[in-house]
Amino acid sequence: MSTVFGQVVKRREDPRFITGRGQYTDDVQLPGMLYAAILRSPHAHARIIGIDVEAAKRAPGVVAVYTGRDLAERMGSVPTAWIPPESDLKTPPHRALAVDKVRYVGDGVAMVIADTRYAARDALDLISVQYEVLPAVVNQVEAMENGAPVLHAEAPDNVAFHWQIGNATDEVFAQAEVVVRHTIRQQRLVPNPMEPRASVAQYNPATGELTVWVTSQNPHIHRFVLSGILGIPEHRLRVVATDVGGGFGAKIAVYPDEALVAFAAMDLGRPVKWTEDRREHFLVTTHGRDHVEELELAGTRDGRIQAIRVRAYANMGAYLSTAAPGVPTILFGLIVPGPYTIPYVGVDVYGVFTNTTPTDAYRGAGRPEATYLLERMVDLYAREIRMDPVEVRRRNLIPADEFPYHTPTGLEYDSGNYHLALSRALDMADYDGFRRKQQELRAQGRHVGVGVTTYVEICGLGPSQVAGAVGFQGGLWESSTVRVHPTGKVTVFTGSSPHGQGEETTFAQIVADKLGVLVEDVEVVHGDTARISMGWGTYGSRTTPVAGSALAVALDRVLEKARRIAAHMLEVSAEDVECEDGRFYAKGAKSRSVSFQDVALQAHLAWNLPQGVEPSLEAQAFYDPANFTYSFGTHICMVEVDTDTGDVRIDRYIAVDDCGRVINPMIAEGQVHGGIVQGIGQALWEGAVYDEQGQLVTGTLMDYAMPKARFFPNFETAFTETPSPHNPLGVKGIGETGTIAATPTVVNAVLDALAPFGVREIQMPLTPERVWRSIQEGGQRS
Amino acid sequence: MEGSKCAITLSVNGTSYTREVEARLLLVHFLRDELGLTGTHVGCDTSQCGACTVLLDGKAVKSCTVLAVQADGCEVTTIEGLGRIDKLHPVQEGFWEKHGLQCGFCTPGVIMTAAGLLNENPHPTEEEIREGLEGVICRCTGYQNIVRAIQYAADRTPEVEPEPAVEVAASAPTGGAQELTRQEGEDA
Numbered sequence: 010m011s012t013v014f015g016q017v018v019k020r021r022e023d024p025r026f027i028t029g030r031g032q033y034t035d036d037v038q039l040p041g042m043l044y045a046a047i048l049r050s051p052h053a054h055a056r057i058i059g060i061d062v063e064a065a066k067r068a069p070g071v072v073a074v075y076t077g078r079d080l081a082e083r084m085g086s087v088p089t090a091w092i093p094p095e096s097d098l099k100t101p102p103h104r105a106l107a108v109d110k111v112r113y114v115g116d117g118v119a120m121v122i123a124d125t126r127y128a129a130r131d132a133l134d135l136i137s138v139q140y141e142v143l144p145a146v147v148n149q150v151e152a153m154e155n156g157a158p159v160l161h162a163e164a165p166d167n168v169a170f171h172w173q174i175g176n177a178t179d180e181v182f183a184q185a186e187v188v189v190r191h192t193i194r195q196q197r198l199v200p201n202p203m204e205p206r207a208s209v210a211q212y213n214p215a216t217g218e219l220t221v222w223v224t225s226q227n228p229h230i231h232r233f234v235l236s237g238i239l240g241i242p243e244h245r246l247r248v249v250a251t252d253v254g255g256g257f258g259a260k261i262a263v264y265p266d267e268a269l270v271a272f273a274a275m276d277l278g279r280p281v282k283w284t285e286d287r288r289e290h291f292l293v294t295t296h297g298r299d300h301v302e303e304l305e306l307a308g309t310r311d312g313r314i315q316a317i318r319v320r321a322y323a324n325m326g327a328y329l330s331t332a333a334p335g336v337p338t339i340l341f342g343l344i345v346p347g348p349y350t351i352p353y354v355g356v357d358v359y360g361v362f363t364n365t366t367p368t369d370a371y372r373g374a375g376r377p378e379a380t381y382l383l384e385r386m387v388d389l390y391a392r393e394i395r396m397d398p399v400e401v402r403r404r405n406l407i408p409a410d411e412f413p414y415h416t417p418t419g420l421e422y423d424s425g426n427y428h429l430a431l432s433r434a435l436d437m438a439d440y441d442g443f444r445r446k447q448q449e450l451r452a453q454g455r456h457v458g459v460g461v462t463t464y465v466e467i468c469g470l471g472p473s474q475v476a477g478a479v480g481f482q483g484g485l486w487e488s489s490t491v492r493v494h495p496t497g498k499v500t501v502f503t504g505s506s507p508h509g510q511g512e513e514t515t516f517a518q519i520v521a522d523k524l525g526v527l528v529e530d531v532e533v534v535h536g537d538t539a540r541i542s543m544g545w546g547t548y549g550s551r552t553t554p555v556a557g558s559a560l561a562v563a564l565d566r567v568l569e570k571a572r573r574i575a576a577h578m579l580e581v582s583a584e585d586v587e588c589e590d591g592r593f594y595a596k597g598a599k600s601r602s603v604s605f606q607d608v609a610l611q612a613h614l615a616w617n618l619p620q621g622v623e624p625s626l627e628a629q630a631f632y633d634p635a636n637f638t639y640s641f642g643t644h645i646c647m648v649e650v651d652t653d654t655g656d657v658r659i660d661r662y663i664a665v666d667d668c669g670r671v672i673n674p675m676i677a678e679g680q681v682h683g684g685i686v687q688g689i690g691q692a693l694w695e696g697a698v699y700d701e702q703g704q705l706v707t708g709t710l711m712d713y714a715m716p717k718a719r720f721f722p723n724f725e726t727a728f729t730e731t732p733s734p735h736n737p738l739g740v741k742g743i744g745e746t747g748t749i750a751a752t753p754t755v756v757n758a759v760l761d762a763l764a765p766f767g768v769r770e771i772q773m774p775l776t777p778e779r780v781w782r783s784i785q786e787g788g789q790r791s
Numbered sequence: 792m793e794g795s796k797c798a799i800t801l802s803v804n805g806t807s808y809t810r811e812v813e814a815r816l817l818l819v820h821f822l823r824d825e826l827g828l829t830g831t832h833v834g835c836d837t838s839q840c841g842a843c844t845v846l847l848d849g850k851a852v853k854s855c856t857v858l859a860v861q862a863d864g865c866e867v868t869t870i871e872g873l874g875r876i877d878k879l880h881p882v883q884e885g886f887w888e889k890h891g892l893q894c895g896f897c898t899p900g901v902i903m904t905a906a907g908l909l910n911e912n913p914h915p916t917e918e919e920i921r922e923g924l925e926g927v928i929c930r931c932t933g934y935q936n937i938v939r940a941i942q943y944a945a946d947r948t949p950e951v952e953p954e955p956a957v958e959v960a961a962s963a964p965t966g967g968a969q970e971l972t973r974q975e976g977e978d979a
């Protein structure tokens with residue numbers, strides 16, 4: 010085996026991106042192409058009385074105008090694809106364009122098709138819609154109150170679903186030495202990948218083939234769902250998403266927009282392109298988080314956590330998006346006990362309709378919410394029993410010899426060494442030294458604080474049996490085809506759909522490692538349903554553990570066949586062939602060898618193959634993982650708070666993560682960096698805010714604060730490696746760990762800094778104003 | 792509404808183009824839709840993200856905030872013209888070496904911004920680099936490797952000579968485009 014696995018290899022996808030030769034959806038230009046623009050409701054809740062499109066139809070360049078009524082009979086409803094069991098989930102129809110009623114600002118009302126981008130946008134101003142404005146509700150707790158405006162007749166109390174799990178009883182809490190109660194809000198976030206969503210559709214009426222380019226994290230799911238909405242047979246529908254400019258969960262969902270564009274292309278017989286602008290992204294692309302959580306933790310005086318109980322109100326927005334119901338239930342509730350040996354857990358979740366943009370997965374999807382509440386509660390508990398928060402964690406972390414570990418929520422953690430990651434991070438941070446310095450600085454009137462998070466993450470979403478059991482309306486296996494060409498060059502077709510994670514490189518490393526070929530001689534193809542037989546996409550930190558494992562299995566099949574052919578060429582039996590660095594040797598006779606390239610050529614020439622061996626050298630694998638896999642780690646942040654201005658400065662950030670075996674440390678580290686910044690974004694700056702009428706007041710990048718380069722120090726990162734025992738590569742996921750860990754780490758650091766002021770809670774994001782106010786209101790200096 | 796057309800002549804990546812364009816046409820749409828140079832991206836509508844950054848007479852500007860007619864008579868360098876794959880600009884090289892990109896969408900704009908920055912300040916401190924990235928947003932990388940990439944390029948920039956590929960053009964900039972976009976970019 011070569012040593013390319015585990016090494017830094019420069020990314021193979023970069024040359025096209027650094028020279029401007031990527032091929033993102035909006036870059037697709039087709040002859041005769043038309044442009045779509047969508048008129049969006051300015052009201053959060055209103056009845057549509059009438060729509061007059063005549064003036065728009067007559068405008069220069071306009072080819073067609075469609076309203077909800079025009080399409081009601083011709084297009085299906087946009088479905089949700091996650092139906093958690095025993096949750097009494099309501100699925101009111103979600104029309105691609107609203108018919109009778111609009112339910113959030115941004116709900117589509119009409120679509121214009123014109124011959125230029127500008128003409129399509131101009132014509133939107135000529136459409137007049139008569140609305141009867143209805144009262145709106147944007148807060149999920151208020152939406153459940155009696156007399157709240159009702160969004161859907163199917164859900165008269167606005168409750169979309171109610172889901173519960175766990176074994177915690179009132180008695181456990183009644184008998185506990187210490188009970189900590191707290192309510193927190195995890196604010197709404199806007200994913201904001203830098204590439205806006207876009208779609209281009211082209212239809213060939215003669216063959217009945219429809220091609221849709223779309224900004225998707227999962228083109229095969231797009232094909233599956235679009236086929237249903239449009240009534241196009243799946244084998245006549247091709248979905249392409251080769252270069253996608255970030256997703257973070259926002260490009261999992263199948264939206265009305267791509268269905269509309271495809272419909273128009275079929276109806277008009279010309280290609281149609283639609284690209285959202287950033288304002289539309291804010292209004293229409295799914296948001297993340299938005300929970301209100303009532304929390305209770307029970308423990309002993311000496312720092313043993315006995316129970317955690319959560320009642321969460323999850324704001325689902327106006328409709329249930331594709332994966333949305335799974336996020337605040339399965340991906341959240343099951344991981345609430347986190348990395349600790351907590352015997353009793355109770356989770357009770359209401360998913361609630363409101364007059365806001367639908368929510369769905371956002372980087373981490375459910376797991377950041379669970380980690381945030383748990384880590385905040387652990388710190389409050391530590392404060393309550395006057396114990397160092399690190400010591401509390403030490404006393405509760407699952408010991409390394411207890412894996413596989415079964416949680417009270419039914420998960421089986423595959424492997425871990427949580428104490429190791431914690432002690433490594435504490436060493437890097439010089440935690441004890443910092444605590445001493447903190448005392449000195451406090452005496453000087455300076456307020457520094459440290460936050461420590463120990464986390465575990467569900468990743469590698471699969472197996473399919475579990476997907477079915479938890480109500481996901483799809484499989485969670487992955488496919489891989491390895492095609493060896495006559496010259497020994499290799500093309501890999503993967504069902505995952507990376508969009509920044511670098512699998513064109515890491516997967517080539519897996520191939521190079523197994524077959525002994527050069528990384529440069531491997532091409533990884535993804536994101537095209539015409540080239541890849543099937544796949545479930547990239548999300549849930551599943552690409553490396555699931556699709557990477559599919560690749561490993563397919564490679565073993567290739568290798569097995571190559572070995573038989575090599576044996577035949579070397580005139581020995583297959584058992585007597587050894588393979589090393591891309592050459593096959595006769596055992597005990599190193600001078601007799603053939604290269605992998607020789608074998609590939611003979612496999613294709615097929616002049617003299619062993620009996621029963623078919624020509625060519627290609628293998629496919631459909632890999633269904635045995636279990637989820639669980640990454641974990643410890644993050645530590647040190648901040649200083651300016652108590653005069655409320656400004657928070659991040660002084661140091663340390664991350665020790667364990668994602669099993671690391672294929673490419675440079676890429677893994679990059680994932681951690683990006684994740685941390687998104688997690689800190691939630692802690693300190695980001696937040697989507699609606700006014701009471703349901704207007705999104707943070708609707709542009711001027712109002713919604715995105716993290717910038719100057720806000721951060723250099724992060725200090727390291728990895729421990731505890732292989733997953735159940736996949737062939739021993740790998741876990743790394744795409745979401747940073748986001749999961751960073752938010753509570755930073756908030757706990759700020760609250761630690763402000764402990765002398767008696768501050769227990771500051772609502773995220775911790776803007777200077779909120780921090781300053783909390784200091785003023787926090788009580789006496791202690 | 793569709794307005795009258797104006798004739799403009801400008802040089803893009805060393806080639807001169809004369810076109811009739813609507814007065815309201817944004818430079819970024821001119822580059823993408825008229826010239827098919829799709830390396831320059833559009834990431835926002837409020838001049839915040841910097842994905843559209845190009846060099847206009849050697850200075851980094853946001854091409855979503857410049858009208859095509861304002862670029863009349865100017866020299867535009869886009870990512871496609873900065874360096875070739877076999878002769879990369881040091882900033883491009885740095886991004887590849889130091890993993891300065893993930894999804895790649897912000898990348899052309901960030902690279903052009905960095906090229907503009909190094910043009911004005913060939914050896915910036917880390918703080919100056921982070922400040923210099925104020926007008927761009929990257930959602931993927933966490934910026935740390937972008938900073939490393941720019942440091943890599945700065946280390947390869949000779950002390951005296953400016954980089955030829957981003958040499959400030961001899962002709963004076965026309966119109967107020969640069970001032971306009973730079974101000975708008977900064978109040979993010």
Ligand code: FES
Nearest residue numbers: 834835840841855
């Ligand atoms: S497109 Fe965002 S600044 Fe130009």
Ligand code: FES
Nearest residue numbers: 893894929930931
């Ligand atoms: S690399 Fe994706 S936004 Fe910067």
